[in-house]
Amino acid sequence: MSLDLPLTESPADHPAVDQIRQRLEHARTTRVAQLKALDDTGQGSDDHLLANQQDSIRRVLKEIDEAFARVADGSYGTCLGCDKPVPAERLEILPHTRYCVSCQSRAA
Numbered sequence: 001m002s003l004d005l006p007l008t009e010s011p012a013d014h015p016a017v018d019q020i021r022q023r024l025e026h027a028r029t030t031r032v033a034q035l036k037a038l039d040d041t042g043q044g045s046d047d048h049l050l051a052n053q054q055d056s057i058r059r060v061l062k063e064i065d066e067a068f069a070r071v072a073d074g075s076y077g078t079c080l081g082c083d084k085p086v087p088a089e090r091l092e093i094l095p096h097t098r099y100c101v102s103c104q105s106r107a108a
Contacts, residue, residue, distance in 0.1 A: 020071055023095040028064045031057050060096065067096040079103050 035057045043050050070076040079086050081103025090097060099107060 017071060020076060020091075020095065021068070023092070024064055024067055024071070027095055028061065031061050031064070035061075063096045063098070066098070070098075081107065 035054060038050060038054055038057070041050065067076060070078075077086050077088075077091060078084070079100040080098045082100060084100060086097060086100050090101065097104070
């Protein structure tokens with residue numbers, strides 16, 4: 001969902017921005033709840049599986065924050081690899097994604 005806007009229109013004024021922010025906020029809220037649930041298990045930091053899950057969630061939270069920054073600067077929805085628009089379907093499923101599928105598979 002690239003925000004291809006006329007130069008006179010701010011990304012913050014684009015009608016889709018509210019929907020994007022809602023999706024990102026939902027993703028953030030979900031990940032924070034998951035992290036809290038893992039923290040509440042009371043298991044020690046020596047549990048490697050638990051530690052890996054927590055690290056993974058923290059990485060996604062960072063990606064979500066970076067997506068909020070891209071919304072603010074107007075670059076949200078543009079692949080960081082090829083500079084082409086990320087398909088709207090991909091952004092609906094993974095609103096914090098930075099890459100289209102092709103570039104993501106090359107980055108992995």
